[in-house]
Amino acid sequence: METSEHKLLRESVREFSNSELEPIAANIDQTDQFPQNVFQKLGPLGLLGITAAEKDGGAGAGVLSATIAMEELGRVSASFALSYLAHTILCVNGIATHGSSEQKKKYLPDLISGKKIGGMAMTEPGAGSDAVGMKTKAVKSGNHYILNGEKCFITNGSVADIFVVYARTSEDRKKGISAFIVEKDFSGFSVGKKLDKMGMRGSPTSELIFENCHVPIENRMKEEGQGLCAMMQTLDIERITISGISLGLAQASLEKSLAYSQERTQFEKPIFSFQMIQKMLADMATELEAARRLSYYAAECADQGQKNLGFVASACKVFAAEMATKNALKAVQIFGGYGYTKEYPLERYVRDAKLMEIGAGTSEVMRIKIAKELKEKY
Ligand SMILES: Cc1cc2nc3c(=O)[nH]c(=O)nc-3n(C[C@H](O)[C@H](O)[C@H](O)COP(=O)(O)OP(=O)(O)OC[C@H]3O[C@@H](n4cnc5c(N)ncnc54)[C@H](O)[C@@H]3O)c2cc1C
Incomplete structure (x- = not known):
């Protein structure tokens, strides 16, 4: 259930997005x-540690x-929202949920204030969809x-300055994965090629290279071999929250289409008056609302402490994406030739939205997880 606090939060983030991001x-x-300087402004607003406990500064x-x-955020800039997700959910929430009290004390304040930026490397x-097949090794010395x-x-x-990194501490496929906190200045760590992407441009995506990278033992999160559990829990929360970016993109597509269809006239009428345009708008609004309700339900399951989020997290991720x-494609269609140009943001929405079907687990992998849950249940 959305409370008055949620409504206030929505208003304040919308204000930030409209004033800082829209231009x-x-x-x-x-x-x-x-836009690192704009990103850092999220710190004083309390958004960079949104899920971290208050006792940890969140x-x-x-x-x-x-x-x-x-x-x-996604309604205005999906790429900005993606970087926010990597920082807030994959790194800050990962450390806040799975880190020791010393690790939280050492790393969370700078991440939550915006002084440092976070990421997660799996x-x-x-090893993409089969992340458990990872080969990066961590050997104790x-x-x-x-x-x-x-x-x-x-x-x-x-x-980023701080990464949660998953690496293999033994050959056991599942019990051989451990989680570490790695600082960018650790010896043996370097950043490789930055990718030139179709969409989500401005959210930097890079390779990371570990060449005899020295990570202090006290930077291992949880016990050795318990990384997979932390990784899976983080992924469930990622899949729920990333659905918010899909909702924002779809909301923007709908808002722009509604405005344009009432302004643009053809055959001496606003194109909104044509029933085929109305059908597209009605379907957009209906499917958006269905995705929103499913995503919020999944988020509420997480907030209520439901242990197994596999079904709801995968279902909202694939449906919203x-x-x-x-x-976004319907919005391009409603804008006609103008939608196909860079004069309007619709083509950006299409390019950004496509990532939603790939990152944080592809739509195929989400369906495999849903089917597995169904088999176990029925
Ligand atoms: C912009 C961007 C940001 C990202 N950010 C991060 C990040 O911060 N941290 C991180 O660790 N990772 C990140 N990723 C990685 C992302 O999670 C992976 O790209 C994704 O999990 C898919 O892996 P892959 O690209 O290797 O594709 P593959 O696993 O090679 O999949 C290729 C195709 O095969 C299909 N496929 C694979 N297995 C099966 C199967 N069993 N059944 C049916 N179909 C299958 C897939 O669905 C897909 O269509 C990011 C990716 C992108 C593009």
Whole structure:
């Protein structure tokens, strides 16, 4: 249930998005530059530690609040919202949920204030959907782990200071994964190539290279071999909150289409008066609302402490992602030839929305997870 606090949060993030992001959203896309100075302004607003507990310096506002924040940022700049997700959910929430009290004390204040930027590294060139097949090794040596390997597709890779990194501490496929907090200045750590992407431009995506990277033992999160559980829990929260970005993109597609269809006249009538345009708008609004309700329900399940979020997280992720692409394409159609140009943001929405079907687990993988849950249940 959305409370008055959620409504206030929505209003304040919308105000931030309209005043700080709207004027630069097209430029972020065109230049592919991450607006770090604007990102840091989220700190004083209490948004960078939105799910972290108040005792750890966060807002303690929960997963529904984070989903709403993603939605309002994503409505104006999906790439900015993606970087926000990597920082807030994948890094800050990861450390807040799975870190020791010393790790929280050491790393959370700078991440929550915006002084430092966070990211999370799981994917590797040979281990994407099959993330558990990762090869990056962490070998204990004295009071350090020595990490060797390569990660790819890492959001905020070139701008982040702190990463949650998953690496293999034994050959056991599931019990051999451990989680570490890695600082960008640790010896043996470097950032590789920055990717030139179709969409989500301005959210930097990079390779990370570990060449005898020395990570102090006290930077291992949880016990050795318990990384997979932390990774899966983080992914469930990521899949719910990233749905907020899909909702924001679809909301923007709908708002722009509603305005344009009432302004644009053809055959001496606003195109809104044509029933085929009305059908597109009605379908966009209906599917958006269905996705919103499913995503908020999933977020509420998380906030209520439901243990197994596999079904709801995968279901809202796949439904909201595909809805966002469909709505963005319909918006281009409603704008006609103008929708196909860079004069309007619709083509950006299409390019950004497509990522929603790939990142944080592809639509195919989401359906595999849903089917597995169904088999277990029935
Ligand atoms: C912009 C961007 C940002 C990202 N940010 C991060 C990040 O911050 N941190 C991070 O760790 N990772 C990140 N990723 C990685 C992302 O999670 C992976 O790209 C995604 O999980 C898919 O992996 P892959 O690209 O290797 O595709 P693959 O796993 O190679 O999949 C290729 C195709 O095969 C399909 N497929 C794979 N397995 C199956 C199967 N069993 N059944 C049916 N179909 C299957 C997939 O659905 C897909 O269509 C990011 C990716 C992008 C593009």
